Amino acid sequence: MTETHFIIDGKTLASVTTKFPLCIESFPQPYEVSIFSSEAEYQSLVLDADFILIDKNVANRYPPTTSDGTYVFTLAATEDNKSMTTVLSIIDAFIDQNISKGSKVVAIGGGIIQDLAACACGLFRRGQPFIYLPTTSLGQLDSCVGGKCAINTGKAKNIIGLFSAPKQVVIPVFMVRSMPLNEHRAGLSEMLRLCLTASWKAVHDYVSIFPCISDPSTLDLEAYTKALALSLSIKKAVVDYDEYERNVRKSMNYGHTFGHAIEKLANFSLPHGLGVLLGMHMANTFSYKSGFMARETYAGVTSPLKMTLTNVRLNSDHLCGLTSDEIIDQFRYDKKGDGTSVPLILINSPGNMFFHRYYFGHPSNVLADSIDSCLSEFLLWIT
Numbered sequence: 001m002t003e004t005h006f007i008i009d010g011k012t013l014a015s016v017t018t019k020f021p022l023c024i025e026s027f028p029q030p031y032e033v034s035i036f037s038s039e040a041e042y043q044s045l046v047l048d049a050d051f052i053l054i055d056k057n058v059a060n061r062y063p064p065t066t067s068d069g070t071y072v073f074t075l076a077a078t079e080d081n082k083s084m085t086t087v088l089s090i091i092d093a094f095i096d097q098n099i100s101k102g103s104k105v106v107a108i109g110g111g112i113i114q115d116l117a118a119c120a121c122g123l124f125r126r127g128q129p130f131i132y133l134p135t136t137s138l139g140q141l142d143s144c145v146g147g148k149c150a151i152n153t154g155k156a157k158n159i160i161g162l163f164s165a166p167k168q169v170v171i172p173v174f175m176v177r178s179m180p181l182n183e184h185r186a187g188l189s190e191m192l193r194l195c196l197t198a199s200w201k202a203v204h205d206y207v208s209i210f211p212c213i214s215d216p217s218t219l220d221l222e223a224y225t226k227a228l229a230l231s232l233s234i235k236k237a238v239v240d241y242d243e244y245e246r247n248v249r250k251s252m253n254y255g256h257t258f259g260h261a262i263e264k265l266a267n268f269s270l271p272h273g274l275g276v277l278l279g280m281h282m283a284n285t286f287s288y289k290s291g292f293m294a295r296e297t298y299a300g301v302t303s304p305l306k307m308t309l310t311n312v313r314l315n316s317d318h319l320c321g322l323t324s325d326e327i328i329d330q331f332r333y334d335k336k337g338d339g340t341s342v343p344l345i346l347i348n349s350p351g352n353m354f355f356h357r358y359y360f361g362h363p364s365n366v367l368a369d370s371i372d373s374c375l376s377e378f379l380l381w382i383t
């Protein structure tokens with residue numbers, strides 16, 4: 001058991017990396033996060049479900065064995081499907097199937113299925129309990145804890161949302177083996193973000209576990225379970241402190257203001273977590289060039305970011321030609337902005353985060369230079 005103390009915007013948090021199950025101190029109801037190592041445990045959980053919402057690809061690879069009374073709602077996990085129309089069709093299916101608070105509703109998939117299930121369950125009768133089984137690396141290492149959900153409209157991504165925590169999270173770890181490499185590294189990037197939030201120790205642990213978990217198809221499940229415990233314990237510390245994002249939880253946006261801007265300008269051709277990785281590099285470079293981060297620290301945090309992209313090859317067509325001006329201009333649409341400024345989440349060093357306000361329309365050469373140089377470096381890392 002390792003206890004870490006870390007500072008976010010002047011507030012000290014404690015994270016204890018424990019074994020599963022973890023208990024998330026959610027309001028009004030705490031929930032437990034546990035793991036399944038075998039397919040048999042997965043089948044036994046879904047067998048007596050009343051309603052299953054499942055990602056189509058996951059249903060093909062890991063078909064749930066169900067009883068006669070189970071209704072299975074299968075859905076393609078696409079951003080187009082992450083809409084109010086789909087939420088309403090899930091709610092209509094709840095009504096048709098006589099789903100009540102006593103029913104067993106299970107959602108199985110990555111972040112898209114989580115967002116849809118949590119939105120539909122949060123709205124249906126002001127709170128339908130559901131169990132969530134995250135199947136992607138990102139879902140398992142990060143998003144399954146925290147109880148946030150959001151869906152898209154035709155005009156904006158993740159613009160409709162609410163807090164809607166599951167009543168239980170069970171992670172079918174074996175499913176990570178079928179993740180595509182780039183998507184898996186996107187999940188690892190989010191884990192690295194959490195480690196950079198917490199401490200040098202967490203970053204060093206990430207670096208030492210990485211070789212055992214870098215390739216999903218041959219990944220060592222024991223090492224991966226340690227990675228899950230480390231990553232989710234840090235997320236737990238943050239959301240236990242500030243579930244409804246009044247202050248320190250904003251730190252989870254580290255890398256995201258830059259990352260979201262790039263994702264959008266690149267037509268979402270980049271997996272979200274890899275956009276966040278590039279965003280963290282930009283935030284760190286800006287911190288270093290502004291004198292907030294020491295040179296050795298900068299070298300120490302850049303190395304695991306680069307390592308996470310080992311053997312990742314991406315089509316860079318949408319990234320080539322992007323300019324810092326365009327990227328900075330996108331900061332106006334950041335959800336954390338207040339109309340005149342946005343907090344850029346920066347670190348002095350792992351375990352020491354602060355919020356630096358960027359005021360729209362105030363050009364900064366240091367910021368622009370940091371963005372431009374990181375974009376060029378990233379293109380070298382991925383091609």
Ligand SMILES: NC(=O)c1ccc[n+]([C@@H]2O[C@H](COP(=O)([O-])OP(=O)(O)OC[C@H]3O[C@@H](n4cnc5c(N)ncnc54)[C@H](O)[C@@H]3O)[C@@H](O)[C@H]2O)c1
Nearest residue numbers: 057077110111112113135136138139143148149175178179
């Ligand atoms: N609610 C939150 O807290 C939160 C946090 C981060 C991201 N998100 C949202 O999550 C979405 C991204 O989620 P994601 O990256 O988890 O993936 P996803 O749900 O978008 O799925 C990505 C792809 O992986 C496939 N897939 C799922 N499980 C698989 C498995 N075990 N093996 C092989 N393929 C599998 C899916 O069918 C899909 O094609 C975005 O819409 C993002 O906005 C939500």
